[in-house]
Amino acid sequence: MRTAILSCLFAVTTLAAAHAEPASGRAVEWVSGKDVFAAAEELTIDRRVDGALTAAGQIVILTRDAHVKGDAWIAARRAAIEGELEGDLSIRGQEALINGHVKGDVTFYGVELSLGPDARIDGDLDYFSASTAKIDKGAVVKGEVNGNAFRIGGDTVARDDTRERWRDSHMRERGGGLSAPGYHMSAGGAVVFGGLALLLGLVAPGAAARMRDAAVAEPWQALGLGMVWLIGVPVLAVATAITLVGLPVAFLLMLLYPLGIVFGLVAALTALGGLIAARIGSAGEGALGLVVGIVLAAALLWLAISIPVIGAIVWLAAVAAGLGLVVMALWGPERAAS
Template sequence: MSDRLSMRSVVTLLVGLALTASAALADPQTLRNGDDLFLSGVSATETLTAPRDVLAAGATVNLRGSVAHDAHATGFDVEVEAATGGSVYAAGATVTQRGTVGQDLTASGFTVRTTPEAVTTGNARLSGGVVTIEGPVTGALTASGGEVVLNAAVGGDVVLAAGSLRFGPAARIGGTLRYFTGAAVEIPASVVAPDRVTFVQVHMTNPFRDMGGMGRDRWPRMPGMLSVMAGFAVTLGFLTLLGAMFLTFVPSPVEALRRSALARPGRCLIAGFLGLACLFGLVPVGAMTIIGLPLVPFVLLAVIVLWTLAYLLGAYALALRVVQAAGVTQEPGVWGRVGALTGGLIVVALLNFIPVVGWMINLTLVLWGLGAMVLMMVAWKAGPSAPAPLPKGHSA
């Protein structure tokens, strides 16, 4: 592309946005520094008489009046009605250029449009999902988007890249036209002479469609029943071994957690829900603080570990309660507890094959077990206390 943004323009835009974006969600603010004017707020709407540059940021940005030099605007809904003596740089979800531009126009957004009265004296560079050019461009035009519509006169060369390209009745190109699409487009001779048109065919990718074939060379078919059963056995063996280690080496804390889960099931479910919400909430909070970004992987690891341990605790507490309800009054030894855990894991795993109900039961076990852990941590922070009594009819 022959048209390039100068480094000065890019730096100016970034500095301006950095200064204004921090206040973009606050009350409308106006700041003057030298001859530059900074605007920010939920709705940065002003009628201006700016002696130099204007830099605006907000959810809604609407610039009216006149700007002697450059205008920089960013927001969700951006409209530039002001006449500018310099260049316009705009970015947002919806960007509409209505005022005349003394030099160059650079805009990017989901929807970008220049209206018929928006005359650009210099070059125009536009990018978006849907780009509509109705305002005349004296210089060169560079535009790219999923859909590009040209319905204005362009004095210089034009470069267009689009998935869908259309020309309106007012389209005129004084220079050459180079367009990049998936297939050639019929261009009326009234727009540009055929000998000044260059077509470059490009392969238009669809990432969602292409993702459908990922891994087919490695996994050309679904795994067989034997593979599924082997995976189930390995997972069951790992969870049983992990649970057996806890029952063997730290039986007292496990027993205290089981007692707490059986004594206060409702409170455990609520505490588990809150604890899980806090764990998942640490991920975006850590990412937003920037400083906490290095800790995000450890938070995710903690979620996986606690989820697994809570699942084991819930399955163990439920299985042992069922065994005792069946009439086994003798306190089981280590192997008896491991056997109860194994049986419980098999049953709750098979429940997953029941649509909706199965995974809800498994999730409830996780919340139940995690809640018992949370309540024990709260009790530990509060100080020593007697273990939670079992409900009437329960045995240790």
């Protein structure tokens, strides 16, 4: 299984290199359907993208000629958006300037966010940064503006009031959650993750059993392995991104990072469901017992994550432990053989 995974990663990286733009020799780009994935040290998008756009680099610029029909996800040290986006915009970076038209919602995680005089956002603006967002008087935000603190036309909204309003709206609109970005799970999300965990348990019962046993025998080792992955992947992506050869690898790591979080939650639910099924006696045997165990596990995890403050710790522990259990399940047979 490890050979298949490594072969897949090598194939994707090779495919990215094969689609590199020959004009500059510094950009990597590939297309999946209508979606565009691009990475470069200095990346400029000045054309129409009929699907979603995922871009990464030291500097990422969407000029006034850029037109993205779908959502856009950007990771950059500095990002400038001057074109038109018909979907949602999500930016992770040190500095970002929005001076174009975004028809969906905008989310920013970073240090400094600026909205220029030509900025127009039809949806909500959510930002999480160490400084107050700089919003020009000519900028238009039709939806709500939520952040640590912000300034519009010279009026400043108090930091505490903004945080509380953001927390209340997320707790109310998302069906329960936490006041920290990313740490929430709706009831629908619990159903989806529970379904994926059940699928994993039925398709790969051996791996599910190894994850369950590892959760009992070596829980701290699983948690430690998961934390190494959660911390190490972003650090490795940044370290490899500073080299030309490492750009495709760094971009691939950033794409795989959210998938790893999903796998971690699914694995945690699978292991917890197996433990619950083993505790309910004869009723927990077979496929029906696995269904009951995972349903109860999903409900417990959803309730735990919905608890303010404590829920963030539960979410982090579940993701980290689940990732560690995946590693231990993959390497379990080899460890036993040795």
